[in-house]
Amino acid sequence: MTPVTIIIFGASGDLTQRKLIPSLFHLFIKRKTPRELFVVGFGATPYDDERFRTHLREALNQFAAYPFTEEEWALFAARLRYLQGRYTDLADFKRLGEMLRALEGEKGNRLYYLAIPPSLFSSVVDLLGLTNQLVEDGGWRRVIIEKPFGTDLQSARLLNQQLHRTLKESQIYRIDHYLGKETVQNILFLRFANTIFEPLWNRNYIASVQITVAETVGVEHRGRYYDGVGVLRDMFQNHLLQLLTLVAMEPPASFNAEALRNEKIKVLSAIPTMSEEEIVRYTVRAQYRGYRQEKDVAPDSNTPTYAALRLFVNNWRWQGVPFYLRSGKRLAQKQTRIVIRFKEPPLSMFPLPPGKRMNPNLLVLSIQPDEGIHLRFEVKAPDTLAETRSVNMEFDYARAFGPSAVPEAYERLLLDAIQGDASLFTRADESEMAWSLLEPILHTWEQKEKPALAFYEPGSEGPVEAERLLEQDGEVWL
Numbered sequence: 001m002t003p004v005t006i007i008i009f010g011a012s013g014d015l016t017q018r019k020l021i022p023s024l025f026h027l028f029i030k031r032k033t034p035r036e037l038f039v040v041g042f043g044a045t046p047y048d049d050e051r052f053r054t055h056l057r058e059a060l061n062q063f064a065a066y067p068f069t070e071e072e073w074a075l076f077a078a079r080l081r082y083l084q085g086r087y088t089d090l091a092d093f094k095r096l097g098e099m100l101r102a103l104e105g106e107k108g109n110r111l112y113y114l115a116i117p118p119s120l121f122s123s124v125v126d127l128l129g130l131t132n133q134l135v136e137d138g139g140w141r142r143v144i145i146e147k148p149f150g151t152d153l154q155s156a157r158l159l160n161q162q163l164h165r166t167l168k169e170s171q172i173y174r175i176d177h178y179l180g181k182e183t184v185q186n187i188l189f190l191r192f193a194n195t196i197f198e199p200l201w202n203r204n205y206i207a208s209v210q211i212t213v214a215e216t217v218g219v220e221h222r223g224r225y226y227d228g229v230g231v232l233r234d235m236f237q238n239h240l241l242q243l244l245t246l247v248a249m250e251p252p253a254s255f256n257a258e259a260l261r262n263e264k265i266k267v268l269s270a271i272p273t274m275s276e277e278e279i280v281r282y283t284v285r286a287q288y289r290g291y292r293q294e295k296d297v298a299p300d301s302n303t304p305t306y307a308a309l310r311l312f313v314n315n316w317r318w319q320g321v322p323f324y325l326r327s328g329k330r331l332a333q334k335q336t337r338i339v340i341r342f343k344e345p346p347l348s349m350f351p352l353p354p355g356k357r358m359n360p361n362l363l364v365l366s367i368q369p370d371e372g373i374h375l376r377f378e379v380k381a382p383d384t385l386a387e388t389r390s391v392n393m394e395f396d397y398a399r400a401f402g403p404s405a406v407p408e409a410y411e412r413l414l415l416d417a418i419q420g421d422a423s424l425f426t427r428a429d430e431s432e433m434a435w436s437l438l439e440p441i442l443h444t445w446e447q448k449e450k451p452a453l454a455f456y457e458p459g460s461e462g463p464v465e466a467e468r469l470l471e472q473d474g475e476v477w478l
């Protein structure tokens with residue numbers, strides 16, 4: 001493995017201590033990173049190397065999800081450095097460049113991680129460019145950009161233009177940590193490493209698809225950020241649309257970044273833009289009661305904390321199959337799942353009680369917290385003439401592979417970026433296309449204030465309006 005230096009901007013922050021350092025340390029002790037690894041923290045916080053190490057050691061005590069020895073920590077700690085500097089100061093970036101050259105010798109591979117507020121992304125990349133840190137003369141240079149990537153189509157386009165002034169698209173890794181989850185990647189394996197699902201994976205057999213990302217937490221300490229953003233920007237532009245593309249995409253010709261991302265783009269471009277009338281009828285925006293009293297939230301805020309949408313993918317495979325997407329905060333349970341509802345048998349030869357229909361088959365891809373796959377089908381109830389009963393065939397990741405087999409999403413993504421595999425990162429056109437899909441909805445919600453903002457009780461299943469959205473199609477949330 002070739003040596004690599006990872007430079008983290010925002011190294012004093014929450015993401016670094018909760019996710020990045022625990023993931024890097026775990027990769028290091030599993031020997032998945034090169035032994036010649038350096039992790040350089042950069043930020044305004046006045047740490048030196050020792051205080052940075054102490055800060056990260058405390059973070060590991062709190063956030064490492066695995067046991068480690070003092071010897072392992074000492075080996076890792078020796079790879080950690082810190083440089084105090086400002087994100088807008090050319091002189092500080094020159095010092096960073098000098099420090100990295102001194103650490104690496106002549107040629108080094110560098111992964112820059114922008115774990116800072118998005119308003120600083122372009123300035124940091126510009127200064128890296130101005131100080132010649134992004135030139136690939138011998139070693140590679142890659143930059144991971146955190147989310148959110150823009151707040152609408154215009155700002156995402158502008159950010160892409162700013163990044164492309166200095167970086168080639170192949171050097172940019174836009175991260176969506178959802179794609180680092182094993183169960184999300186498993187959607188592709190389920191579909192394309194087996195032959196039994198794919199023949200059924202279309203409008204002839206599938207009646208509808210539901211994608212739910214439910215959280216129990218509220219805005220917590222992120223009130224100021226969240227109140228200007230809302231659920232559509234925070235969850236749909238990235239996580240939910242990414243899950244949709246993985247369910248709906250055609251089989252790529254190969255398992256490489258460009259082939260996968262080309263197929264995802266085709267799905268997004270097949271989703272028709274909704275008219276204002278459709279937005280009023282087929283979208284729900286809602287807020288949990290008590291949101292306006294949260295810290296740093298405006299007392300008259302109309303920011304939605306819950307949304308539900310009905311979308312279609314207009315291609316041969318999916319024409320007419322509704323995709324129902326919903327996500328919200330302060331809901332009854334934390335759960336991310338995709339439910340594929342198959343069509344009912346065209347004719348039942350079994351006598352059913354009056355008004356009862358045969359239960360449809362369901363394939364449930366459970367992303368979190370219970371990571372697995374469940375297939376619901378009908379069997380004959382014992383000791384009856386012809387009664388059917390629904391049963392589940394279950395696959396549970398932890399039971400099959402052991403409780404610690406599923407790594408933290410950031411581990412996968414950091415390793416992929418080190419190895420130059422961008423499959424699980426979002427390409428510029430993908431990010432812009434996702435924004436252009438949501439743009440009319442955001443406009444109708446925010447400018448025209450339609451449909452009316454609904455409210456729901458914290459700890460509930462969400463607003464009643466979301467139930468009605470499906471009732472129009474004779475469906476229920478599953």
Ligand SMILES: NC(=O)c1ccc[n+]([C@@H]2O[C@H](COP(=O)([O-])OP(=O)(O)OC[C@H]3O[C@@H](n4cnc5c(N)ncnc54)[C@H](OP(=O)(O)O)[C@@H]3O)[C@@H](O)[C@H]2O)c1
Nearest residue numbers: 010012013014015016043044045115116117118146147148
């Ligand atoms: N935390 C998460 O779980 C999470 C999840 C998804 C995405 N993200 C994204 O990851 C990035 C970092 O998130 P984070 O939660 O770690 O952020 P954070 O803790 O608020 O900030 C990271 C660091 O950036 C510097 N900073 C913060 N605000 C600044 C400002 N206004 N001006 C200049 N410097 C500032 C601070 O470092 P210094 O003062 O030392 O320079 C701070 O420690 C953000 O883009 C965020 O949207 C985070």
